[in-house]
Amino acid sequence: MNSHVTWKAASAAAEETDVIRLADVRRRFGETAALDGVTLTVRRGEILGIIGRSGAGKSTLIRCLNGLERPDSGTIEIEGREITGLGEADLQPLRRRIGMIFQHFNLLSAKTVEENVALPLKIEGWPKAKRLARAAELLELVGLSGKAKAYPSELSGGQKQRVGIARALAAKPALLLSDEATSALDPETTRSILTLLKDINRKLGLTILLITHEMEVVRGIADRVTVLDAGRVVEEGPVWQVFSRPQAETTRSLLSSIRPQLPAHIADKLTADVGGEAILGIDIAGPAATGPLFEGLSQEFPGGYRLNHGGVDHIQEQAVGRFFLAVPADKAASLASYVERLGAQVEVLGHVADHA
Known part of the structure; x- marks a missing residue:
C-alpha cells in the first residue's frame, strides 16, 4: 500500500486523539540508559514542555520522535501510527508531519530568507511560484515580510529563529518540535519568540513539544510539563501545579532559580x-x-x-x-x-x- 495514503488514513483516524504516545520506551548506549521506560502523551493542540538536566534523555527522546534514533523497546505513535518499525521510506511521510526548530537556527547561509523557508517545499517538489507564495505567507506570520530577499548573515539572532520557525511550518506539520530553540537568545528576544510560538499555537492549533533547560520558557507558554531524570519521567502535570508544588527532588532543583528560596x-x-x-x-x-x-x-x-x-x-x-x-x-x-x-x-x- 502507498505509504503516503496509509499515513493520511492513520492521521484522519487519529484526528481526535493524542498526537504523540510513548509507552515504555527504552534506549541504551552501552551501559547508559538514555531512555528508561518513558511513557507520555502529547495532546492535539497543546504545548508540552520537557525539562531535565544535561544527560536526562531529552535529546534522545526528540531523536526517537523524528525517527533519527530507534528505541530498543517500547512503542511510539505519531498521529495514531506506530513508527518504531518503519523503514526509511515510510518515515518520510512522518517527517513531513513534524516541524523542527533548533538552538542554532540551521539556516543555509548561501540562500535568502525566502529560499530557506521554501526549502522543504522544494525538496517535496512544489513548483517555484507555489513555494514562494507559501514562504511569503509564513514570513508575514512570523513578522519578517520585509526580509524575504535578505541573507541569514544580515539578520539578528531573533530574526534567524523566526526564519527557522517559518521554515518548520512550511509543509503544514501537525507537530512542532523545539529543541532548545531559545537557548542562544537574550531574554528580551526569548520573550518575543515565545509570544510568537504561543500565537502560532493559538492561530493554527499546532501541537508543540518544547525540549528545554530554561524554566522560564516552560513557565511562559507550556500547558503541561514532563520532568526527565536519568531517562525516566519523575514528574508531570499542568505547569502551574508542578511549579507550585514540585514533588521530585530533580524538579525542585530545576525550579530553584525561579521559585522563592529561603534566604x-x-x-x-x-x-x-x-x-x-x-x-x-x-x-x-x-x-x-x-x-x-x-x-x-x-x-x-x-x-x-x-x-x-x-x-x-x-x-x-x-x-x-x-x-x-x-x-x-x-x-x-x-x-x-x-x-x-x-x-x-x-x-x-x-x-x-x-x-x-
Whole structure:
C-alpha cells in the first residue's frame, strides 16, 4: 500500500486523539540508559514542555520522535501510527508531519530568507511560484515580510529563529518540535519568540513539544510539563501545579532559580535540633493562595509567627504562593496543621535560634 495514503488514513483516524504516545520506551548506549521506560502523551493542540538536566534523555527522546534514533523497546505513535518499525521510506511521510526548530537556527547561509523557508517545499517538489507564495505567507506570520530577499548573515539572532520557525511550518506539520530553540537568545528576544510560538499555537492549533533547560520558557507558554531524570519521567502535570508544588527532588532543583528560596543567612543557621523557632516552607496554589491566609493566621496564632520571605506569583492564570515562616517550635505542628487544612503543602525545613 502507498505509504503516503496509509499515513493520511492513520492521521484522519487519529484526528481526535493524542498526537504523540510513548509507552515504555527504552534506549541504551552501552551501559547508559538514555531512555528508561518513558511513557507520555502529547495532546492535539497543546504545548508540552520537557525539562531535565544535561544527560536526562531529552535529546534522545526528540531523536526517537523524528525517527533519527530507534528505541530498543517500547512503542511510539505519531498521529495514531506506530513508527518504531518503519523503514526509511515510510518515515518520510512522518517527517513531513513534524516541524523542527533548533538552538542554532540551521539556516543555509548561501540562500535568502525566502529560499530557506521554501526549502522543504522544494525538496517535496512544489513548483517555484507555489513555494514562494507559501514562504511569503509564513514570513508575514512570523513578522519578517520585509526580509524575504535578505541573507541569514544580515539578520539578528531573533530574526534567524523566526526564519527557522517559518521554515518548520512550511509543509503544514501537525507537530512542532523545539529543541532548545531559545537557548542562544537574550531574554528580551526569548520573550518575543515565545509570544510568537504561543500565537502560532493559538492561530493554527499546532501541537508543540518544547525540549528545554530554561524554566522560564516552560513557565511562559507550556500547558503541561514532563520532568526527565536519568531517562525516566519523575514528574508531570499542568505547569502551574508542578511549579507550585514540585514533588521530585530533580524538579525542585530545576525550579530553584525561579521559585522563592529561603534566604541564605537563615538557611545557613538551620539545624535538626528542635528548639527556638521552626522554619516552615509553605506552598499554596489556586484560590487559597489569594485568600485571607495571613489574616486567618493572625487570628489563630496572634504573635505566633513571622514571615521571613516569599510571595505570590501567577502561572497559567493561577495564583501560586510560596512562603517561609518562623514559628515558635512548640506551635509549629498546630500552625502547619491549620495551613494544610487551607490546602497548603507544608515542610519543616529545620530550626534556628529565636529571631534568626
